[in-house]
Structures are given as structure tokens and as C-alpha cells.
Amino acid sequence: MKPLLIAFAFAVGAAAPAFAQHAGHGAPKAPAAAAATSEPADGEVRRIDKSRGTVLLRHGEIKSINMGAMTMSFKLKDPAMAGDLKEGDKVKFTVEQKGDDLIITSIRKAN
């Protein structure tokens, strides 16, 4: 229990200065406000399970759900979103939390 709490506190603490810096300097493209929740996260496809509609991603920080970088599995909102993705693809994606599930609501190849 205790290590989890410490990890969570660290994640929250680490996210705050990053956000302040982002807002302070003003991103060149996205003008403030809604950006923090809708900004796509970076990831790399490690595995795709088209029959279950899940994708294993190694992802960077996901600000919208306050999650640090890790490798984990996500459900796709629509299994067809796996489309032409393949292992090793670099992607940009957005995530929505529904109960205990994290659902990928959009995913596309990053260039």
C-alpha cells in the first residue's frame, strides 16, 4: 500500500510543474485550456490482438489520465481501429477512462 501511495504522489507532483511550464510558455499550435485533456499521447505498438480488440502499447506520459510512461494493454473503442497498425509502429493516441477500463478513443500512426 505504502509504495503505491508514494508512486501516486510522485506522479501528481511530477505532472504539475510540467503543466505549469507548458501553459506558461504557450504551445505554438494548441491554445491552452482544453489541450491538457485532449492532447494525444505518444506510444509504440508492441502487440495487437484484433480478435479481442486490444493493443499493447509502450507509451509516454498521458496527461489526460495522469499516467506516467509504461507498457500496458488498452482496449480499442472499436476493434476496427487496429486497422493497418502493426508491431513497432509509432503512434499518437487518446484515452478515455470508463470505470476500470482505459479505452483508446483514437489512434493513428505518428510520422
Ligand SMILES: [Cu+2]
Ligand atoms: Cu499506462
